[in-house]
Amino acid sequence: MSNLRHITLPKGFQAAGVACGIKASGNRDMAIIACDRQASAAIVTTRNQIVGAPITWCRQILPRGFGKARGMVINAGVSNVCTGKRGLVDARTMAGETAKRIGAEPQQILVASTGVIGHPLPMGKVKRGIAAAAKALGRRRDADVAEAIMTTDTRRKSAVVFTSIGGKKVTVAGIAKGSGMIAPSMATMISAVTTDAVISPAALGKALKAAVGGSFNAVTVDSDTSTSDIAAVLASGHAGNDRLTASSKQYRKFAAALSEVCGELARAIAADGEGATKLIRVEVKGARTDRQAEIAAKSVANSPLFKCAVHGCDPNWGRIAMALGKSEAKVAADKLSIRIGETLIFNRGAPTKFSAKSVSKYLDSDQVDVVCDLRLGKGRFTALTCDLSREYITINADYHT
C-alpha cells in the first residue's frame, strides 16, 4: 500500500479521511468519498439477519441493490448496530450532513460504520468529523481514507486496475477494511470501489454481485459474519466510453476489472486476518457444481484444525480430507486427491509417499495454496483464509469491554 492516489484516480472523485475522536486512539476514523455528479451505484450487503442501521439505510436508498448516488460516508471506532430507532436516525443524519456539504440529497449518500457495537454514535464528534472531511476533500492523500476505515487491520488495503473500454481508458480503484475485529464487536468487511466507467446502474449491480462472489464472499477468517458488511461501487461515467449495459460487448471487460480489484482487496483482507501470519488459498475443483465446490472449500478454510496445522507448517492431509468429508458437498474418498503447493500428498483415497520436510518448508511461507480435486464434476471455487494463531486468541479474548 503506497501513499499514491487510488480511489481518486477514476475521474470525478474526491476523498478524505480525518480523525474526529470516535477512536479513543486518536487515529483517523471518518472518511468521505464524493463524486462530482450522480454516479451509477451498486451495493452488496451482509447476509446476517441482524444488521446495523447503516445497512438498513443503504438498502432503503438502493432497494434493488443498484441505482444512483453521489457519495459514501464511513466511520470507524463505533459501529451503529443494535442501537434501536436512534441508530437509524443517526445513519440518516450522517447521510444528511455529508449531503449538505457536497451539495447532494441525503438519499444520495451511502453510509457504513464499523467498530464497537451496541453503543450510540457520538454524534457531536461525527458531525464535526464529517465537516472536517468534507473540507479536506481533494486535499488529502487517499491513504488517509483507507486508514480512516480501519479497525484492527494492521495494514491499509487498496487496489487499482486500468483497462480500456472501446478505446477509452477506464480506471477501477478500491479500498477495503478487513476482518479485524474490535471487541466487543464483530468482523466487519467494508469496501468502497470507484470507477469512471460509463455504465448503467443495473449492469454495475450485476458486475458487483459477480465480483463479490469470487472475492469478498470467498474470504473467511473465522466463519463469523458481520452485521455491517458492505461492498459498494460508484461509477462516475467520466471515462467517455459507450454506456455499458449487461448485454454490451465490453461489459465482460469491465466486470473482469472490477473482479480483479475486489479479488486483490479480498486477498489483502484474508492475509491480514486477526493474528494471521499467512494467506491460505483453498481451491476445490471437480465438485458436482460450483456451489458444492464453494461449500467444500469453505469447510476446509473454516476448519480450526486445518488452520492450526498450516500455522504449525504441518502437512496434515488428514484434516483437509476430514473437512471436505464433513461438508454438505458430495465427496468420495476414493476419488479425492489433495495437493499442497506442487506436491500431491493424497491420491484417490490414500496418502502418497511425499517428503514431509519439503512440504513443511513450503508451508512456512506467506502464501499457501491447497488444491483438492474431488473428481465428481466440473464445479470449482477458491476460498481465501489465513492461519489460526495464538495472536487471534489474544486479540479476541484479552480485550475487555
Place this chain on the structure above:
Amino acid sequence: MSNLRHITLPKGFQAAGVACGIKASGNRDMAIIACDRQASAAIVTTRNQIVGAPITWCRQILPRGFGKARGMVINAGVSNVCTGKRGLVDARTMAGETAKRIGAEPQQILVASTGVIGHPLPMGKVKRGIAAAAKALGRRRDADVAEAIMTTDTRRKSAVVFTSIGGKKVTVAGIAKGSGMIAPSMATMISAVTTDAVISPAALGKALKAAVGGSFNAVTVDSDTSTSDIAAVLASGHAGNDRLTASSKQYRKFAAALSEVCGELARAIAADGEGATKLIRVEVKGARTDRQAEIAAKSVANSPLFKCAVHGCDPNWGRIAMALGKSEAKVAADKLSIRIGETLIFNRGAPTKFSAKSVSKYLDSDQVDVVCDLRLGKGRFTALTCDLSREYITINADYHT
C-alpha cells in the same frame, strides 16, 4: 472419575485396558469390553462422508444400526482411517482376534480406532494387545479401559446411572473419549455404554439415537467432525426386567437413564476439549423448531469470536447476536433476548444496563450458561462446547508430524 467400577457394573460384562505399544508413550492403548452372552447392540456413527475402516466394519455387522453383538474392541494411538483395503482387513482381524479369545464370532465384535490417521495399524502389536486384554478380562480396573481409549484427553470419562424397571434394578454405565486430537489426526469421539437391561435391539437403537441427539451430537469443540466417531451400547439382558420394546410403558425410563449417561459423558467431553478451561452450555429456546434451535445454538457454540470472548470473560452479547443472526435459523433482532447466567444482557433488540463487572466475574468459572430466547416458537436445543484458548492452538499447530 474414580477408580471404581463403572462399565462392568451392569451384570454380564467384563472389560480390560492394556498397553501394547501402539502409543509411543507406552500408555494403555487397547481395550476390550465383553458380554457373557449375545447382547442387544446399537450404534450411532459419524456423519462424515469419509470414514475409517472400523466404522465401515461396524456398519457391515449392524446395517440397521442395531442387532446383536458380544463385545467391542477399541485401540488408540493409530486410527485405522484412509488405509485402503488393508484397513478393512485389519479391522476384521481385530474383530476376529477378539472373538477367538472370548468365544464369539468376528461379526459379533464392534471395532473402534482413534489416533494418528493414514498409517496402517501395527498388527503385531495389535494382536498381542488383544491377547493381553482378553487375558486380563475381569482382573483389571475399569479405569484402565477408560484410559486405554484416550488420545489427547486430559481426564478419563465415565458415568453410571442406576434405575429401576418394573421393580428390577437396571444399571447403565459408559465410558468415552473426547475431542482431543493427535496430529495428524482429527477429533474423535468414541463412547461405549453397557447395560444389563432386557431390551429389544430395535428399542435399544431408538433409545441410543435419541440419547445421542441431545448429548454427543450436541457437543462441538471446533466444528470439526471426525471420520471415526462412534457411540455404541450393549445390553446384556441380565437385569431380569420384562423385555422392553419401544412401545413398553417402561421404555421411557430406560431411555432417560441412557440419555443421562450419554449427557454426562458429553459434558465431560466438552469440558475437556483441547485447551478448554471451561464448559459452555448454549441454550436456544423459542426457535421455530427444535432443528432450528439446534442450528442456532451450534452457530453460537462454534463461533471462534464467541468462544474467545468467554475465554477472556468478556460479556460480549454482540458476538452472540451475530452468531445467531448468521445461522440459517430464523432470528429477529427485535424479539431476541440473551442471558448470561442469570443476567439479562440483551432484551428485544437492545442491550440492557447490566453490570459488566459482575457478568465478567460469572464468566470466570468452570461452567458458563448462555440462554438465547428467539421468541418465534417452541423449538429448543442446548449445545455443549468449551472456550477457545491459546492452548488449543499449541496442541494443534505445534505438534509436527
